[in-house]
Amino acid sequence: MRLALAQLNPLVGDLEGNGQRILAAAERARAGGADLVLTPELSLWGYPPRDLLLRPALIQRQERVLASLAAACQDDLALLVGVAEPATGRRQPGLYNAVALVQRGRWRHVCRKRLLPTYDVFDERRYFLPGDAPAVLELEAGGRPWRLGLTICEDLWVEENLRNRWPDAVDPIADLVPGRIDLLLNLSASPFGRGKGEVRQSLAARATARLGVPVVYLNQVGGNDELVFDGASFVVTGAGRPLLRLACASEDLGFWDATPPAATRLAASTATTSAATPPDPWEQLLRVLVLGVRDYAAKCGFQRALLGLSGGIDSALVAVIAAAALGSERVEGLRMPSPFSSAGSLDDAEALARRLGLRTATLPIAPLMQAFAAGLTPELGAPPRGVTEENLQSRIRGTLLMAVANAKGGLLLSTGNKSELAVGYCTLYGDMNGGLAVIGDLYKTTIFGLCDWLDGAASGPCRAALGLPPDGELIGAAIRTKPPSAELRPDQRDSDSLPDYGVLDPLLKALIEALRTPEDLVAEGADPALVARVAGLLRRAEFKRRQAAPVLKVSDRAFGSGWRMPIASA
Structure with missing residues (x-):
């Protein structure tokens, strides 16, 4: 049996458009001699569709799209499509997270997801009922019958170290053992997380050992709101080593030939796929962030992006990501010096823009600061000082950025990092302004590490592939080595208000991601x-985070849909 793994990038809710993407992949698979085409979890909807699933009109539209897919697939080529299956006679949630088989002009449901995650960013029990039986699909291919075990994403996550997620006895892998299947297929929409690829591969290898058959793991790719799906689909056999690995952070179509009793032969992919070692972790992280910005802009209808260029490391990294995502010609940096801005920071911002080929503009804010001070003095009894004055600078800059973004129709990218968001070292309606927080899930120490890698020789091939200058420094040593500072007063440093990031970040990670x-x-x-100080800052800043731009999620626990803390709490 020849399988085609269609690693697709859907647009959430675009049923007709996603149907055309699936059909185009099927045509390429047919030309490649495939017998069966796999598409990701909920591939007809895009994941996660969230409350779009509650709209009856879209459920009805799904039926029409499936009918049109079936009409276009009149031959023996089998196509597995991720769908929302209505549960007849059941009240809300009245759907199953399901898979449909399309073949010979017809379609039918063949699998229902059994384990419905409700942790982190997931809330599937709001929309779906759990399936209650293992799914085994029988197909004819290569002159013999095949028994294919079907699972959907979380159904694979059942090992002992994960049992706290599923305290009941449901084990979809164990339930497939009596079925004597020939292959296990897992159709997923699993968001990127640092180190998550190794976990997926380990789970698949364990399932291979338990079932005695190869496992085909197919994952969605693309950015949908704050979630970024990295693809990185693969096939593993008994040895646990991938025979096939699809591209990270880009669409791909790979072919794999299964021969009884086990799969042994690897076929060429239409894209850059191989069984080689996955990309360097820093490269994976960069590619995922670039994909997140590119898809957020494209799927929301933005053609251009804007950011404030301060000469600091955070805005420098966001500028690099934006240039790789959209092209430097579609990214503008705005320099907004105050009387406290150093000449070095202005020069560093300009040098970075030249290296990236970005257009820049300079709008000094000293006159606006003076006007605000004059306007506030009658009420305050004196010109604003201290934090009030510092926040005014940030809010003036935020207002200018939003005005330019409005006038030019661009996406304003927020440049704040996770360390700042965690402790509230950020200003509402100021530096928090923006439509997307690009590095809001990266601690400051992670940003330093990524920028060091970017400026090293090892990043050259990746930089070239992303359309960035492949040689020499990109961020620049002057930016990477300067003490972090918002330059809100003379000689101000982040360390005046916060512990050293090397001390702060491990505490934050323990409190946020490990829930210590x-x-x-x-x-x-x-x-x-x-510890008491950091924990207090984390708690008190909740009201700010509730008003922040969407944060691209790259960690186990990001601020956003996977962080649901109350604002008013003890």
Whole structure:
């Protein structure tokens, strides 16, 4: 049996458009001699469709799109499509997360997802009912019958170290053992997370060992709101090593030949696929961020992007990502110096823009600061000072950025990082302004690490592939080595208000991603006063994060849909 793995980038809710993407992949698969085409979880909808699933008109439209797909597939080529299956006679949630088989002019449902995640960014029980039986699909291919076990994404995540997710006894892999299947197919929409690729491969290898058959893991690719799906689909056999690995962070179509009793032969892909080692973790992270910005802009209808260029490392990294995502000709950097801005920062911003080929403009904010001070003095009894004055600078800059973005129809990219968002070292209606927080899930120390890699020789091939200058420094040593500062007053440094990021970030990661308590950290040797201070800042900044731009998720726990803390709480 020849399988075609169609790693697709859908637009959420675009049923007709996604149907055409699936049909185009089927045509390419047919030309490549495929017997069966796999598409990702909910491929007809795009994942996650969220409350679009509650619209009856879209459920009805799905039926029409499936009928048109069936009409276009009159031959023996079999096509697996991710759909929302109505549950007859059931009240809301009245759907199954399902898979339909399209073949010989007809279609039918053949699989229902059994494990419905409700942790982190997932809320599937709001929309779906769980399937209650294993799915085995029987197909004829290559002159013999095949028994294919079908699972959907989370159904593979059942190992002992994950049982806290599923305390009941449901184990879709174990339930397939009596079915004596020839292959296990897993159709997924699994968002990117650092280190997550290795976890997926380990789970597939374990399923291979339990079932004694190869596992084909097909993942969605593309950015949908704050989630970025990295694709990186693969096939594993008994040895646990991938025989086929599809591209990371781009659409791909790969072919794989299964021969009984096990799959042994790798066929060429139409894109850059191989069984080679996956990309360097820094490269994966960069490519995913670039994909997230590119798709957010394209799927939301933005042709251009704008950001504030301060000469600091955060805005420099966002500028690099934006240039790779959209092309430097479609990205503009705005320099907005105050009386406290150093000449070095202005020069560093200009040098970065030249290296990237960005257009820049300079709008000094000193006159606006003076006008605000004059306007506020009668009410305050004196010109604004301290935090009030510092926040005014940020809000003036945020207003200018929004005005230029409005006038030019561009997407304003926020440049704040996760460390700042965590402790509230950011200004509402100021530097938090924007339509997308590009690096809002990267701690400051991670940003330094990524920028060091970007400026190293190892990044050259990746930079060239993304349309960036392949040689020499990109961020620049002057930017990478300067002490972090918002330059809101003379000689101001981040360290005046915050612990060193090398100390702060591990505490934040423990509190945010591992959900450790302050008492846990103190028991492990952390300074009690420091832990109490950081935990307090994290809690008090919740109201700011609730008003932040969407944050591209790249960690196990990002601020956004996977972080649902109350604002008013003890």
